[in-house]
Amino acid sequence: VDDVTVRVFSIIILMVTLVLVALPTRRKYWLRKIQAFEVVPSLSGLSIESSRPVHISLGSAGIGGSSTLVALVGAEFAYHMSERVAIGDMPPVITLSDPSAIPLGQDALRRAYYAHRRGQMFRPTSVHWYPSGTRSLAYAAAVTSLMGTDHMSANVLTGSYGPELALLLDTAKRHNIPSIAVSDQLEGQAVAYALADHRLIGEEAFVASSYLSDEPGAARKVLAIDVLRLLLIVALLVGFGMKLIEKG
Amino acid sequence: MRFRPGAITASALTISFGFLIILGLLLPENLEDPSEIQEISSGFAGVMLQLVTITIGLTIILGIFNLLAVHLGRIIRRGDVHRQTHQASRVYSLVLLLSFGLVIATYLLDRDTNTILLEDVQFSLESALAGLLLFALVFGAYQMMRHRVTLTGILFVLTVLVVLLGALSIDSVREIRDLRDWLMEIPVSAGARGLLLGIALATLVTGMRVLIGIDRSYRE
Numbered sequence: 001v002d003d004v005t006v007r008v009f010s011i012i013i014l015m016v017t018l019v020l021v022a023l024p025t026r027r028k029y030w031l032r033k034i035q036a037f038e039v040v041p042s043l044s045g046l047s048i049e050s051s052r053p054v055h056i057s058l059g060s061a062g063i064g065g066s067s068t069l070v071a072l073v074g075a076e077f078a079y080h081m082s083e084r085v086a087i088g089d090m091p092p093v094i095t096l097s098d099p100s101a102i103p104l105g106q107d108a109l110r111r112a113y114y115a116h117r118r119g120q121m122f123r124p125t126s127v128h129w130y131p132s133g134t135r136s137l138a139y140a141a142a143v144t145s146l147m148g149t150d151h152m153s154a155n156v157l158t159g160s161y162g163p164e165l166a167l168l169l170d171t172a173k174r175h176n177i178p179s180i181a182v183s184d185q186l187e188g189q190a191v192a193y194a195l196a197d198h199r200l201i202g203e204e205a206f207v208a209s210s211y212l213s214d215e216p217g218a219a220r221k222v223l224a225i226d227v228l229r230l231l232l233i234v235a236l237l238v239g240f241g242m243k244l245i246e247k248g
Numbered sequence: 249m250r251f252r253p254g255a256i257t258a259s260a261l262t263i264s265f266g267f268l269i270i271l272g273l274l275l276p277e278n279l280e281d282p283s284e285i286q287e288i289s290s291g292f293a294g295v296m297l298q299l300v301t302i303t304i305g306l307t308i309i310l311g312i313f314n315l316l317a318v319h320l321g322r323i324i325r326r327g328d329v330h331r332q333t334h335q336a337s338r339v340y341s342l343v344l345l346l347s348f349g350l351v352i353a354t355y356l357l358d359r360d361t362n363t364i365l366l367e368d369v370q371f372s373l374e375s376a377l378a379g380l381l382l383f384a385l386v387f388g389a390y391q392m393m394r395h396r397v398t399l400t401g402i403l404f405v406l407t408v409l410v411v412l413l414g415a416l417s418i419d420s421v422r423e424i425r426d427l428r429d430w431l432m433e434i435p436v437s438a439g440a441r442g443l444l445l446g447i448a449l450a451t452l453v454t455g456m457r458v459l460i461g462i463d464r465s466y467r468e
Contacts, residue, residue: 007274013452014270021456064304069451072458099311100304125318129311137374149337166384167377173391184447186440194404195388202443203450209463224453225446232445 016231020224029219036180036198037211043154043178044081048088052153055093056081057143057168058105059159059183060136062098067160070184073206074159075104080212081156082112091123093150096159097132097139140164144171155179157196158205161188169195259461266459269293319344407431 047054056078061071082092094105105127113122130142144167147155155172157165161183169191172179181196182205183189192199203225210218272293319341354362389408392401413421414428457463 010274014456017452017456018460021453021462022460062304064300069454069458072463073454076463099307099314102307102310102314125314125321127314128318129314131311131315137377138370141373141377145340149334149340163381163385164377166381166388170384170387173387186443189443191385191388194385194392202446206447206450206454221453221457225450228449228453229446232449 017224017228020227021220023220029223031211031219031222034200034204034211036182036200036204037208039178039180039198040081040212041084043156043180044084046178047085047090047092047153050153051088051090052151053090053093054081054085054154054156055095055143055147055150055152055177056105056156057159058094058096058098058101059157059161059165059188060097060132060139061101061160061184062096063100063104067098067184070160070205071098071101071104073208075101075108077156077158077205077208077212078105079108079112080208082109083115086112086116086118086121091121091126093146093152094127095130095139095143095146096127097130097136099129102127102129136162136164137167140167143168147171147175147177152177155181157181157183157192158200158208160184161191163187163191165191166195263459263461265296269296270459316345316348 043054046052058071058074058078061067061074063071078092078094082094085092092109094109096102096105106124109124109126110119110122113119128146130139132139146152147168148171152172152175155168155177157168157179158181161168161181162185165181165183165188169179169181173195178197179195180198180200181192182200182202183192184205189202193201207222207225209215210221269292272290275290322341323338323345351362351365354365386408389405393405410424410428410431414425454463
């Protein structure tokens with residue numbers, strides 16, 4: 001496939017996405033139940049009642065690289081979780097290993113406290129940066145000790161993780177800390193599926209705001225992804241059919 | 249509706265910069281007679297991407313300040329109800345700050361010691377942790393079956409067993425090795441592609457929402 005074809009297809013895909021995202025709709029959509037989102041109110045309630053912090057992690061997601069949007073959706077999840085626990089006396093702890101995500105994490109926390117007019121409770125040092133080292137193992141080691149010393153009430157691990165996620169989830173299990181986990185990396189996703197109490201799969205992490213926000217039209221994002229998925233399936237089937245005809 | 253100049257400026261900047269960079273990246277670069285718009289947009293995209301890279305490089309300083317502030321705070325902070333673990337947390341933070349100072353000092357005074365600290369201490373510890381990953385994963389599979397025996401759980405554990413046995417270099421497990429190769433080439437590859445395509449579609453939609461200002465993360 002030559003360069004021009006790639007560019008033309010990119011422009012078509014961008015246009016279709018733009019139309020799907022921007023199209024106004026008044027219909028109300030019912031979203032299918034996803035257990036990881038269903039437990040968010042109970043996990044935030046647990047944090048408030050037990051006066052123990054929720055641990056939210058973005059992993060190695062950061063701004064500027066391929067994980068930029070993963071960092072953004074992780075921060076959005078962090079905002080919704082923090083906004084729920086902001087009425088309590090124990091601020092959530094956000095950990096990350098990419099320094100470019102520090103402002104994102106701090107902003108999510110700040111917005112959560114200001115949403116409840118409790119801006120004076122916001123502490124920038126509730127966001128902890130731990131350098132990642134090779135394969136993010138140093139980060140995993142630091143966070144596992146943090147889980148033990150800070151008596152976390154729950155873990156929300158939505159970001160970019162490799163197999164080191166196993167160390168985090170294993171420690172959470174040993175401390176009886178319920179966990180929600182998802183990763184944009186395949187190894188991390190497999191570990192999340194096996195070890196997390198509540199897991200999100202693939203693109204489910206990207207629709208957190210649709211499930212956790214009360215804003216009208218929040219479900220449109222899910223609709224756009226579903227329509228694009230449908231179009232992709234049709235394109236794949238057409239491509240498969242054309243190949244078959246070519247060979248036949 | 250409240251008028252917020254800051255939010256409007258942020259949205260306007262994000263939308264205009266985003267579309268200019270997309271334009272710069274999508275327009276062909278090696279045309280014989282590039283138009284003025286093409287030259288401007290691709291030049292602008294290049295400069296902006298370089299600026300982003302430099303800014304991101306500088307965030308490491310922000311990270312170091314955060315690290316020091318968090319751990320100094322943990323040492324100074326008064327104990328809570330969990331006195332024993334608070335003491336442990338203080339010790340960890342103290343060790344971290346001392347190590348930080350030690351690495352800076354050895355870097356300035358004696359580079360060889362600094363290399364030893366990095367290669368013989370840091371790398372060895374990380375390798376040991378990497379070794380522990382296997383046990384965490386096997387324990388995870390065990391936990392999965394202990395809590396609830398489901399069809400997917402059984403399938404997961406069976407797959408783990410086949411992959412682990414198939415990795416052995418013994419002739420008697422040739423059939424298992426063939427099965428492992430088939431698993432990796434067909435179902436695993438298909439599943440992985442499905443997952444990655446789903447993530448790519450969601451990334452596309454999220455990116456577009458940020459670009460046209462529907463996602464509010466930077467506007468409040």
